[in-house]
Amino acid sequence: MSLDASTAAVIRSHKSAIQTLKAQVAALAQQIAATATRPKTVWDEINEIPGRWIESTLSGEAAFTASDEGKRGTPITFLVSQDGPFIQTHYPMALWRPSAPDNATNRGR
Numbered sequence: 001m002s003l004d005a006s007t008a009a010v011i012r013s014h015k016s017a018i019q020t021l022k023a024q025v026a027a028l029a030q031q032i033a034a035t036a037t038r039p040k041t042v043w044d045e046i047n048e049i050p051g052r053w054i055e056s057t058l059s060g061e062a063a064f065t066a067s068d069e070g071k072r073g074t075p076i077t078f079l080v081s082q083d084g085p086f087i088q089t090h091y092p093m094a095l096w097r098p099s100a101p102d103n104a105t106n107r108g109r
Helices: 005-036 042-047
Strands: none
Touching: none
8 A cells, every 4th residue: 555645745744743742742741840849838949049047137226316307317237247148038127116205105115
């Protein structure tokens, strides 16, 4: 049984399409395998970052009075070791607490 030229061309075209699909399936399988090995939680992802954990809280103080209202205050600087890189896991936070007058609400808290 012999095939005519048009049938042979169709078979070659199908073989080529099958090879292309095989390559695409292999690439997708590789992507799925890579996804399966990724960390599952935020903490797992943070633990994958190379760096040094610091078991302390950076804190600082800057005095300001009522005359400083509407002005940018004195910057608060933090001394950080040079032994990095470091991993920042939380955003910084600023707390304002009144230090004067003596009868101020939340004074010193």
